[in-house]
Amino acid sequence: MRFWCWAAATLGIVSGGLHWKPQPSQSLHSSLTRIVISGHFNGSLEPCGCTSPMIGGIRRLATLIDQEREQGSTLVLLTPGSVPSASNASSIGLQQNVMKAEAVAEFAQELRCDVLGVGPDEASYGQGLVSEISQLSGNKALNGVQASPSQVISTSAASHFLIGCCSPPPQMQSNSQVASSGDDPAITAFAAKAKENGEAAILITTASKTSAERLAQLHPSLSLIIYQSLGTATQSPEVVGKTWLVSPGDLGREALVVTYSNNGPVLLKPVPLGPDFANAKKGTEVMDDYLHQVDQAQLLKLWPRSKTIHYVGSKACLSCHRADFNRWHSSAHSHAYLDLLKQGHGLDPDCVKCHVTGLSSTCGFLSQSKTPQLANVTCESCHGPGGAHILNPKWAKMNLGTKVCVTCHTQENSPNFNFATYWLKIKHH
Ligand code: HEC
Ligand code: HEC
Ligand code: HEC
Ligand code: HEC
Incomplete structure (x- = not known):
């Protein structure tokens, strides 16, 4: 019995299992x-x-x-x-x-x-x-x-x-006084x-x-x-x-x-x-x-918004820009909001602004049920609202520019971001 206890202690035998944990x-x-x-x-x-x-x-x-x-x-x-x-x-x-x-x-x-x-x-x-x-x-x-x-x-x-x-x-709170011997x-x-x-x-x-x-x-x-x-x-x-x-x-x-x-x-x-x-x-x-409390508080409703022209969602671009649409559809941007939902952050203001379209516009994303076409990072996240362009593409120009990336691909949230390598993955013209 004694030997057994010693052996059990040494080998770390715990409730029927053998654990070869090296213990100090x-x-x-x-x-x-x-x-x-x-x-x-x-x-x-x-x-x-x-x-x-x-x-x-x-x-x-x-x-x-x-x-x-x-x-x-x-x-x-x-x-x-x-x-x-x-x-x-x-x-x-x-x-x-x-x-x-x-x-x-x-x-x-x-x-x-x-x-x-x-x-x-x-x-x-x-x-x-x-x-x-x-x-x-x-x-x-x-x-x-x-x-x-x-x-x-x-x-x-x-x-x-x-x-x-x-x-x-x-006496230590301001740098100039750190040296004081108090x-x-x-x-x-x-x-x-x-x-x-x-x-x-x-x-x-x-x-x-x-x-x-x-x-x-x-x-x-x-x-x-x-x-x-x-x-x-x-x-x-x-x-x-x-x-x-x-x-x-x-x-x-x-x-x-x-x-x-x-x-x-x-x-x-x-x-x-x-x-x-x-x-x-x-x-x-x-x-x-x-996260449940954040959901209950409906904080997203308080998000500050300003007026813009209408957002229409990526499907509205499909008829004229099919190849671009397909490229976008197979990219991570097209499921950015779904990924948030999976993690339980779908109504979390800390996260949503970069994972949906037009959160700071009165015509932008409201919720998955009210504006499903604006969930995820869509065409209009980068090209701006398309309400006028779809009616008259020759006259109403869309935004074009590569600077838009870093509004979301910040140092903190996308530390490896590099335009050249990232653009290659989503290039569509
Ligand atoms: C992540 C940002 C982003 C998304 C999402 C995106 N684009 Fe683009 N798009 C760009 C950038 C950047 C360019 C290239 C701009 C440049 O070369 O100056 C571009 C180029 C284009 C062009 C070519 C413009 C030209 O004449 O050179 C079209 C058309 C276009 N996008 C349509 C779309 C459509 C339609 C969608 C959605 C199905 C979409 N884009 C989604 C960023 C995006
Ligand atoms: C400032 C914009 C921004 C905010 C705020 C933000 N994200 Fe993101 N998120 C991004 C970008 C950009 C990427 C892509 C990063 C990359 O691949 O370099 C990303 C990627 C992700 C991914 C995919 C990771 C993977 O590789 O599978 C998840 C999940 C995610 N974010 C969750 C969150 C959550 C949860 C929050 C809030 C706590 C949040 N994000 C807040 C911009 C943001
Ligand atoms: C009815 C067809 C049509 C629809 C729908 C349409 N576009 Fe276009 N788009 C065009 C045409 C045509 C051009 C080229 C305009 C030119 O050369 O003057 C163009 C040009 C563009 C450009 C290049 C910049 C510019 O304005 O010339 C971008 C970016 C673009 N479209 C994005 C989009 C996005 C995003 C959507 C969906 C919100 C969309 N388009 C919907 C026909 C369309
Ligand atoms: C509105 C915010 C937003 C803008 C603007 C944006 N992105 Fe993203 N991007 C995201 C988010 C969020 C993800 C992560 C999606 C996910 O995996 O859930 C992402 C993912 C990506 C990925 C996929 C990363 C991987 O390893 O799979 C690439 C590539 C990318 N972005 C490139 C770009 C480029 C290039 C631009 C500018 C032309 C751009 N993005 C503009 C938010 C944005």
Whole structure:
């Protein structure tokens, strides 16, 4: 019996299955904690819906969290900045961003995250949203709107952590003053408290890298500072004294896994959330709930539109431009909206504008049922409305031009776009 238990433990025999997973040795294992750090979604809960392969999204983040938990003792920290600031949002954006921030809070609750950072971006939607986030997350929200860190003690099986969330101290908020040597009493007190209790101090902040470096110099007992930056995640930690400085990058495309020993952080692994991460059930449920709310709110009806001449749909061109029509019909443009529908984003203002025809015209796409001929990227997406041309082609000229492509093939949504190679695929004259 004893031998069997030993063998089972060594070989990793779990409920009838043989798993030859290489595991770190038991003693090493128990003294390590893995910290999953994600966030700064900036509104991209399903980022770059279009890039191939798609990177990011809360469905895949859920899978990473599940996988890391299987590996042993894990803390999960979501950083502030789930949505862009209200000051940059349109009226549709304002409504949709509130739904997104709520979805992230529900995600924190469903995935039992340890901390959900809330920063000035979330706060720009008002105190009501901040309270709602706190409630929906199951009180996992750490308010980082102030420069003095809100804090919480998190315990993994292996270690104790004091986790704080804050905005950059005022003397660091403008670049010209970064050099000022002003110490920050609130962070000093935070670091001292952790030290006294034998906890590792982790500071999550909306500060930039430069400010994070300054914070590390001023507060050498902080073990980890998670700052905010655009672009990709930190590939290898910047170390100031003994403090590690890391950023998970933006748009939630990547997460970081930091491994802690009892002495502090020892390993940093950036994890791009590519297609090798399946969509975990819980992440998918939260995302589907969110998309359902977007549908219910009928946000597309609020899309700003101006008057133009009539759009008529591609079939109206068929009689005179059959070859062009056939070419178009076999291209990806002819099913661009159907692809959105399949993904559940058919009524999502974040996506529809580039996958249909004439969304910003009073005569353009309204819905699949009302204007089926204007769903997808049709002739008129590139050549403009054809209502006059079909009646009198000699007099009413259509738009011609190759510049139109980049209105939809943006850097973010079509990073490999190159006119010459892309045009070859859809060339029709
Ligand atoms: C993705 C954008 C796009 C779509 C969709 C598209 N076209 Fe074009 N079309 C172009 C571009 C770009 C040109 C070439 C313009 C140039 O060479 O300056 C062109 C050229 C043409 C020409 C030749 C004009 C000339 O005399 O050189 C015709 C006719 C035409 N398109 C008709 C259509 C019809 C009909 C459809 C739909 C069945 C369609 N196009 C769909 C972008 C598009
Ligand atoms: C700024 C315009 C734009 C927006 C906004 C946009 N898309 Fe796209 N989408 C594109 C373009 C352009 C492509 C083709 C990219 C390429 O092949 O280079 C594309 C491709 C796709 C594809 C096909 C990918 C494939 O290769 O099979 C899907 C699915 C998709 N988008 C979904 C979405 C979703 C979901 C959203 C909203 C979250 C969205 N798109 C928002 C422009 C956009
Ligand atoms: C009744 C026949 C007819 C229909 C229907 C028609 N076209 Fe044309 N189209 C023409 C003719 C003829 C020309 C050439 C005009 C010229 O040479 O002056 C033309 C030219 C064009 C051109 C080149 C630019 C220009 O205006 O000369 C484009 C682009 C074009 N058509 C797109 C379309 C699209 C898109 C549709 C559908 C919305 C469409 N056409 C429907 C007959 C038609
Ligand atoms: C109204 C927005 C819009 C415009 C304008 C537009 N596209 Fe697209 N394009 C899309 C979308 C959306 C897709 C993805 C469709 C899908 O797969 O669902 C796409 C896909 C493509 C693809 C297929 C990519 C692949 O690998 O299969 C090519 C090629 C392409 N576009 C070329 C062009 C070119 C060239 C132009 C300009 C002449 C252009 N597009 C203008 C939205 C647009």
